[in-house]
Amino acid sequence: MESPLQIIDQNTISSVHKLVTCGNKVTNIPSHYAYFKNPSDSTALPGDGIPIIDYSLLISGDHNQQTKTVSELGKACRDWGFFMVKNHGISEKLYEAMFEKCEEFNSMSDDEKQEFKMKKDVMDRIKFGSSNNLSSTRVRFWRDYLKLFIHPDFNSPHKPAGFSETLLEVSRKQREVMKNLLRGVSKSLNVEESYLYNMAEMDRGMDFFAANIYPPCPQPELAVGLSPHTDFGLLIMLASNGVGGLQIQRNGTWYSVDVRPNHLMVNLGDHMEILTNGKYKSAVHRAMVNSKTTRISAVTVYGPEVNKFVVPAPEFVDDDSPPAYRGMTYRDYFIADQTSTTKGVTSLDLVRI
Ligand SMILES: O=C(O)CCC(=O)C(=O)O
Numbered sequence: 557m558e559s560p561l562q563i564i565d566q567n568t569i570s571s572v573h574k575l576v577t578c579g580n581k582v583t584n585i586p587s588h589y590a591y592f593k594n595p596s597d598s599t600a601l602p603g604d605g606i607p608i609i610d611y612s613l614l615i616s617g618d619h620n621q622q623t624k625t626v627s628e629l630g631k632a633c634r635d636w637g638f639f640m641v642k643n644h645g646i647s648e649k650l651y652e653a654m655f656e657k658c659e660e661f662n663s664m665s666d667d668e669k670q671e672f673k674m675k676k677d678v679m680d681r682i683k684f685g686s687s688n689n690l691s692s693t694r695v696r697f698w699r700d701y702l703k704l705f706i707h708p709d710f711n712s713p714h715k716p717a718g719f720s721e722t723l724l725e726v727s728r729k730q731r732e733v734m735k736n737l738l739r740g741v742s743k744s745l746n747v748e749e750s751y752l753y754n755m756a757e758m759d760r761g762m763d764f765f766a767a768n769i770y771p772p773c774p775q776p777e778l779a780v781g782l783s784p785h786t787d788f789g790l791l792i793m794l795a796s797n798g799v800g801g802l803q804i805q806r807n808g809t810w811y812s813v814d815v816r817p818n819h820l821m822v823n824l825g826d827h828m829e830i831l832t833n834g835k836y837k838s839a840v841h842r843a844m845v846n847s848k849t850t851r852i853s854a855v856t857v858y859g860p861e862v863n864k865f866v867v868p869a870p871e872f873v874d875d876d877s878p879p880a881y882r883g884m885t886y887r888d889y890f891i892a893d894q895t896s897t898t899k900g901v902t903s904l905d906l907v908r909i
């Protein structure tokens with residue numbers, strides 16, 4: 557029998573949340589959410605070899621421990637463009653509070669969320685929406701999102717109560733972790749520890765936050781939360797509500813990222829690849845969905861100051877390694893990434909020489 561959903565006008569569905577809570581039990585996903593033609597394309601190998609960095613050792617006064625951790629960090633950047641971070645000092649309780657607030661936001665009615673929908677363009681400071689799929693497949697993502705610019709100016713919805721305060725606390729703490737990770741990454745590249753942070757003018761850097769909400773999906777092997785992509789920015793930090801779904805690609809093979817209590821997930825972004833002239837690569841990743849539990853990921857993209865014209869840094873350019881990317885301002889790159897209708901897996905194709 558045809559699912560009741562298939563007879564709902566697809567254009568009236570403004571969020572995946574609304575689709576799954578509309579009163580009819582959904583057993584088949586509407587065809588415009590069917591991403592995988594072959595369900596085995598959604599499988600991945602276990603990610604137990606994914607590197608884990610001990611943040612407490614990275615910032616410790618013990619020189620040997622620190623040097624060893626920097627070298628592990630460098631290896632993770634070279635081999636995976638992705639790593640997990642433990643002992644980062646941000647409490648699990650704070651993350652729990654943040655995910656609770658994200659749930660509360662998500663359960664508000666579409667009418668209540670209406671005021672947060674995109675008004676003008678992708679530079680809107682606060683944007684709530686769904687299915688932002690710009691790839692040529694046009695298949696929709698099984699995901700709703702709330703996207704916010706949180707640095708240098710902090711923007712956040714004024715409801716639900718406490719959302720803003722909780723996010724501000726998380727963002728301040730994570731920014732400190734980001735700075736120390738960038739110091740470590742700089743050292744691993746044999747440049748001065750503040751090199752990347754200063755080069756990208758990150759004191760006034762654009763921190764871009766996204767809460768991705770993936771409701772339970774009746775046919776998870778056919779739908780995708782987010783199709784394979786790389787992220788703009790230098791470092792991307794991700795926390796999840798304890799539900800798995802992130803997969804990382806390495807040498808053409810997909811690996812599932814295990815959920816580990818209070819570990820942050822970090823991937824390198826396109827601007828790390830551009831600045832290092834390809835020495836470190838931006839990691840291709842995707843988000844899978846499941847049939848049981850709502851998954852929420854809280855992602856912060858740390859990028860340069862918006863007007864920064866980003867080119868490969870002189871330290872990574874020489875006769876053997878000529879510039880591999882042309883320059884573009886961070887703002888133009890961000891806008892192209894968020895609006896291009898012809899985007900493939902990565903926006904780096906826009907600037908690759
Ligand atoms: O939800 C995830 O695990 C991935 C999210 C992501 O890749 C993104 O927001 O760019």
Ligand SMILES: [Fe+2]
Pocket residue numbers: 785786787841
């Ligand atoms: Fe991403």
